[in-house]
Amino acid sequence: MKRVGSTFLILILSVCAAHAMVHVLEGSLPCVEQSIATQYDVGPATTGWLQTVWRFPWGVGALLAGWLVDHIGAKRMLALYLIGGGVTCLMAISLPGLSMLFVSMFLMGVMGSIYHPAGLALLSHETTPQTLPKVLGWHGVFGSLGIGGVPLIAAAVLSLTHSWQVFYGVLAAMSFSIGAVFVYLTLQSPERVFTRSGQPTAEDQGQWGSFGVLLVISSCIGLSYHGVMSFLPRFLSDAQVLGFHTEGEIGGNVLAASSLILGCFGQFMAGQIAKPHRLELQLTIICAGTIPFLIGMSFASPEWKWWCVAAWVMTFFMHQPVFNSLIAKYTPRSRRSLCYGVSFAMGNGLGALAAGMVGENSDLQSAYLGLAGCALAATVGGLILWIRTARTPPIGP
Numbered sequence: 283m284k285r286v287g288s289t290f291l292i293l294i295l296s297v298c299a300a301h302a303m304v305h306v307l308e309g310s311l312p313c314v315e316q317s318i319a320t321q322y323d324v325g326p327a328t329t330g331w332l333q334t335v336w337r338f339p340w341g342v343g344a345l346l347a348g349w350l351v352d353h354i355g356a357k358r359m360l361a362l363y364l365i366g367g368g369v370t371c372l373m374a375i376s377l378p379g380l381s382m383l384f385v386s387m388f389l390m391g392v393m394g395s396i397y398h399p400a401g402l403a404l405l406s407h408e409t410t411p412q413t414l415p416k417v418l419g420w421h422g423v424f425g426s427l428g429i430g431g432v433p434l435i436a437a438a439v440l441s442l443t444h445s446w447q448v449f450y451g452v453l454a455a456m457s458f459s460i461g462a463v464f465v466y467l468t469l470q471s472p473e474r475v476f477t478r479s480g481q482p483t484a485e486d487q488g489q490w491g492s493f494g495v496l497l498v499i500s501s502c503i504g505l506s507y508h509g510v511m512s513f514l515p516r517f518l519s520d521a522q523v524l525g526f527h528t529e530g531e532i533g534g535n536v537l538a539a540s541s542l543i544l545g546c547f548g549q550f551m552a553g554q555i556a557k558p559h560r561l562e563l564q565l566t567i568i569c570a571g572t573i574p575f576l577i578g579m580s581f582a583s584p585e586w587k588w589w590c591v592a593a594w595v596m597t598f599f600m601h602q603p604v605f606n607s608l609i610a611k612y613t614p615r616s617r618r619s620l621c622y623g624v625s626f627a628m629g630n631g632l633g634a635l636a637a638g639m640v641g642e643n644s645d646l647q648s649a650y651l652g653l654a655g656c657a658l659a660a661t662v663g664g665l666i667l668w669i670r671t672a673r674t675p676p677i678g679p
Contacts, residue, residue, distance in 0.1 A: 291473070296463050297401045298421050300360055302428030303460050304397040307367055308562075309388060309429050310337055310453060312512055313538075314446035316519075316531040322380045324397055326513065333512045334634045336387040341504070341630025343395030347621020348403075354477075356619070357468045358405040359396050364461030366393035371454035375447045400625035406610045410559050416612060418603040419553010423546045426599055430543030433515060433535035440532050462573015480646070489612040493621065496608060497628045502660035503569065503601065504633025506576065506653040512637035513646060514538045514591070517579075521587040541592040545599035546615035549622045552600035556607055562671050565604045566664030569657055571597040576654035580647050608667075 311318075315329040322328075351359050370390035377386055401421075407415050439449040486656055518541075519534035521527075556564060575594035582590045606622075613621040636653070643649040 288398050293467065294405070294417065294420075295406070296460070296467060297360070297404055298424035299460050300364060300397060300464070301401055301421055302424040302431070303364065303367070303457055304394050305425050305428035306435070306453060306456065307371075307394050308340065309432040309511065309542075310436070310450065311387065313433050313516055313535050314449055314531070315513075316442070316516060316534075317440065317444075317446040318383070321606070324380070326516065326641045326646075327638075328380075328641075330512060331638040331640075332384060332387060333508075333637040335384050336391040337508055337512075337600035337634030337637055338631055339388055339391035340394045341627045341632070341634055343392045344399050344619075344623035344626035344630070346623075347396040348399035348620035348626075351400045351403055351619035351623075352617065356400040357464055357471075359400040359432055360404075361461055361464035361468055363393050363396035363400070364457050364464060366396075368454040368457035368461060369393075371457065374450050375454075383479040383491050393453040395626070398626045399619045402609075402622045403619035407615065411610070413609075415556035415558075415561075415603050415607045416553045418606050419550050419556070422549030422553065422599065422602045425548050425602070426543065426545030427547060429511075430539050430541075437532050437535040437539070440535070441626045453547045463467045488621075489550045490619070490659065492667060492670050493609070493612045495614065495663055495670065496605070497625060497658045499565070499569070499628035499667070500625045501632045502663065503605070503654045504629030504631075505636045506572065506660070507598070507636075508630070508633040509636035509649060509653040509656075510579075510591075510594070511639045512640055514542075516588055517646060518591065519577070522584045523588045523669075527584075537588055538591075542587055544592055545595045548599040549598045549602060553603040556604050558607070558611060561604050561608050561611065562664065562668040565601060565608065566661055566668055568597060568604065569660040569664050571600075572657045573654050573661070576650050576657055580654070582647070582651040 311329075311333050315326075315333065318332070319325060319329050336426060338616065367390060370386055370393055373389065374383060374386040377383070405413060405417055405421060436449055439452060440446070443449075496669075515531060515534035517534070518537040519528060519530055521534075521537055523537065523540075530536055552564075552568070572594055575590050575597065578590040578592045579587070579594065609621055609625055610618065636656075640646065640649045
């Protein structure tokens with residue numbers, strides 16, 4: 283790493299906590315969509331499009347966020363995302379009616395869109411190409427803790443209060459608390475903003491053809507991710523694991539949490555084994571590895587549902603340290619935040635459509651066959667990237 287010391291450690295841990303928080307916000311709706319459906323007397327088609335309304339700006343908004351980060355700095359934008367996320371949680375609680383809930387979720391997605399171009403660019407600027415995959419592995423572990431932790435938070439709150447509004451009140455408090463840390467960090471130290479130099483250097487260049495292939499892969503990965511995650515507690519609400527039989531939303535959240543937390547191991551393992559010269563092949567293998575488990579989820583009986591999900595989670599989340607390292611590998615520092623934003627927009631803007639489409643499907647499980655097709659397309663993209671890199675080695679960050 284370029285710097286060591288307590289200030290650097292605090293910065294890295296704060297970024298990781300912000301990463302966990304954005305995935306807590308992202309995973310909040312699947313945890314309570316059944317309660318929302320009951321309150322407003324609607325079905326999964328409506329709650330599916332409600333999730334698309336959250337997830338679409340979360341992806342597309344990263345384009346503007348990436349541009350802003352490149353111009354005004356990451357720490358300021360991270361503070362804005364966290365404070366804004368807390369405010370929109372309170373809006374979801376206080377604004378009446380289903381229409382206003384759609385508005386609140388849209389704005390929450392806008393606030394969440396800031397994180398990835400800001401947080402990932404900040405980490406890539408503060409580390410070397412050799413240490414970045416390992417740092418991103420730990421960064422991913424925190425993200426998986428957020429993804430796996432939010433169903434547990436929801437299960438606890440719902441069991442105590444039976445209120446999805448209280449759940450969002452808890453999330454608001456969490457977001458405000460981490461946001462206060464970034465306000466402090468912004469005030470304590472100057473922002474590092476990378477700009478294009480007058481004379482082009484290696485750091486100002488990029489491999490844009492390979493980056494374009496990465497965008498296609500990101501879109502395919504995003505479709506499979508959002509399609510699975512949007513209704514995961516509902517999918518597991520009738521699952522059986524080692525004799526334990528779940529019923530309803532609370533049980534589905536418990537099983538979702540127990541499977542999603544396994545993503546921590548996948549992230550950590552990928553961060554340890556990822557190497558700059560073989561990232562393309564590793565990404566291809568990881569994408570291919572998710573296909574059999576998505577097919578398994580399409581046909582799984584209640585006894586096998588959790589096991590298929592757990593295996594998919596372990597494999598799928600290995601891609602994040604590898605994929606995010608590849609973006610840094612193919613893009614210039616002066617446009618790093620914007621490039622992360624473009625990638626995130628493709629993966630989570632287009633990917634958000636999967637939430638609504640899966641919700642429209644009368645047979646939830648059959649939708650996973652289509653998601654397996656998306657994973658296959660990502661695998662083909664990985665092979666193309668691997669071949670391109672073998673012919674034209676990248677310049678590097």
